[in-house]
Amino acid sequence: MKIEADFSGAADKPFELTEEERAMIDGALSRYLHMDEADRAVLINDIELTGGFRQFGYGSLIGDPSSENDKEYGGVAPGWEKGAFCKDRHYRGTPESLGVTMGALPTEDGTGGLPGVIQEINAGSDDGNFANRVLKNIKDFALRETSLNPIYEYKVIDVETTRHGTVKGLVCAADPKNPLYLGRDGETLTIEEKAAIIATSKGVPGASPRNTGMAYWRDHVKCCELGGFEPDENIQKLVGLAEVYRAQLEHDDPKLFAELVAIEAKNAPAGAKEGVTYADPVYDVAMVSASADPRRVLDLRNGAISSADLLTDPLSSADIRQINVLKTELEAPTMH
Amino acid sequence: MIGLVVVGLDVLPEAMLIALQCMIGKQDKVVAVPLAPSEEADGQRQAILKAVELADDGDGVLVFVDSMASPAGYLMLSIMEQADVDVIGGVNLPMLCKVIELRHESSVEDLAKLARDEGRKAITWRTP
Numbered sequence: 001m002k003i004e005a006d007f008s009g010a011a012d013k014p015f016e017l018t019e020e021e022r023a024m025i026d027g028a029l030s031r032y033l034h035m036d037e038a039d040r041a042v043l044i045n046d047i048e049l050t051g052g053f054r055q056f057g058y059g060s061l062i063g064d065p066s067s068e069n070d071k072e073y074g075g076v077a078p079g080w081e082k083g084a085f086c087k088d089r090h091y092r093g094t095p096e097s098l099g100v101t102m103g104a105l106p107t108e109d110g111t112g113g114l115p116g117v118i119q120e121i122n123a124g125s126d127d128g129n130f131a132n133r134v135l136k137n138i139k140d141f142a143l144r145e146t147s148l149n150p151i152y153e154y155k156v157i158d159v160e161t162t163r164h165g166t167v168k169g170l171v172c173a174a175d176p177k178n179p180l181y182l183g184r185d186g187e188t189l190t191i192e193e194k195a196a197i198i199a200t201s202k203g204v205p206g207a208s209p210r211n212t213g214m215a216y217w218r219d220h221v222k223c224c225e226l227g228g229f230e231p232d233e234n235i236q237k238l239v240g241l242a243e244v245y246r247a248q249l250e251h252d253d254p255k256l257f258a259e260l261v262a263i264e265a266k267n268a269p270a271g272a273k274e275g276v277t278y279a280d281p282v283y284d285v286a287m288v289s290a291s292a293d294p295r296r297v298l299d300l301r302n303g304a305i306s307s308a309d310l311l312t313d314p315l316s317s318a319d320i321r322q323i324n325v326l327k328t329e330l331e332a333p334t335m336h
Numbered sequence: 337m338i339g340l341v342v343v344g345l346d347v348l349p350e351a352m353l354i355a356l357q358c359m360i361g362k363q364d365k366v367v368a369v370p371l372a373p374s375e376e377a378d379g380q381r382q383a384i385l386k387a388v389e390l391a392d393d394g395d396g397v398l399v400f401v402d403s404m405a406s407p408a409g410y411l412m413l414s415i416m417e418q419a420d421v422d423v424i425g426g427v428n429l430p431m432l433c434k435v436i437e438l439r440h441e442s443s444v445e446d447l448a449k450l451a452r453d454e455g456r457k458a459i460t461w462r463t464p
Binding site for chain 2 (some may be wrong): 062063064065069070072074117162187223225226228229
């Protein structure tokens with residue numbers, strides 16, 4: 001369905017962007033986040049209707065916003081779910097050996113809900129520089145999400161909150177058209193194959209404090225538990241399986257095991273146990289081990305590499321040149 | 337008067353309140369909650385809820401955490417509605433000094449904005 005922007009009621013809106021500001025924000029959403037016209041129109045209309053710009057984080061964005069914000073609050077996106085839906089060529093994998101990371105998709109039956117956090121900037125606390133702050137937010141978001149690991153499409157979705165009603169949030173969604181798309185368990189890889197990749201993958205050195213697949217997914221489960229989010233059974237099972245495979249890896253490939261554990265130990269804060277970023281995982285490894293595939297982790301990993309072609313960077317040299325052009329633009333100071 | 341609770345890993349909350357006391361003297365209704373990494377999450381939640389109760393004299397409580405990306409930040413996500421408190425991440429001494437000064441005359445919302453703005457303003461880069 002095509003949604004046209006309707007600015008005719010601008011006089012009734014609490015915040016009115018100038019034509020120039022509207023074009024600036026629309027241009028940034030198009031150029032840096034490649035958002036389609038309908039979603040751009042919905043987002044810009046919402047900025048004017050509410051005087052606010054909101055992102056919805058359900059993964060690492062929850063505790064690590066891409067930009068400064070004015071306010072954060074919890075919410076649930078009805079009809080959406082998260083999972084290991086995307087390949088990763090930077091943070092949890094490399095262009096030479098891709099990893100597996102989080103994405104969100106609409107649920108197949110339209111039920112359920114994705115818990116997360118809204119991060120909002122608003123015109124109310126601003127000194128007339130609101131449009132430029134929105135632009136900076138979009139650019140910071142793009143620099144983090146699209147400049148090295150362009151796996152998502154950016155959608156505007158409804159998020160239900162306790163005290164702020166239903167708000168619209170900009171969200172990173174898994175994109176079935178993207179060559180870095182993996183999909184739900186069984187779509188390209190089984191849950192066991194994804195777990196084997198998570199247990200054995202590492203990101204580009206220095207790309208992230210959670211620089212192995214295992215550290216990222218462990219942290220995610222722990223953060224959701226601390227945050228009181230409804231446990232996601234698929235993710236709990238996936239990470240539990242990955243723990244089993246990681247333990248197997250010590251025997252199957254001691255060198256790789258030692259390398260991954262060393263990366264995790266280097267990034268772990270003081271007081272954390274070996275291999276765990278800051279706390280024990282909450283899933284019961286003994287429980288999931290009963291359902292683990294009896295094949296060795298390296299067999300599973302090799303099967304996954306073969307089924308999902310994880311040793312081929314899907315980005316062409318032309319894609320990478322284009323990404324580098326955008327990255328240079330995004331890193332340049334904003335002059336307005 | 338709005339109560340204040342500081343939650344963070346290990347000795348940070350207590351050390352911060354000791355430093356605060358050195359700067360502006362002993363304060364009422366200010367409570368530290370140190371989190372040990374090995375503690376169970378439910379026990380940590382109970383400790384925070386108890387601290388909020390202790391700090392509250394009826395005008396509300398503002399909670400400060402070491403970082404929104406720390407266990408304290410995540411734990412607060414799970415109990416902020418139950419505790420009915422607003423949370424400020426990235427606590428620092430300048431923001432605490434400012435809220436101590438103005439907590440008798442502000443609403444929780446105004447005090448939260450003030451804390452955030454003062455905390456941001458206080459982070460500066462000085463070079464030789």
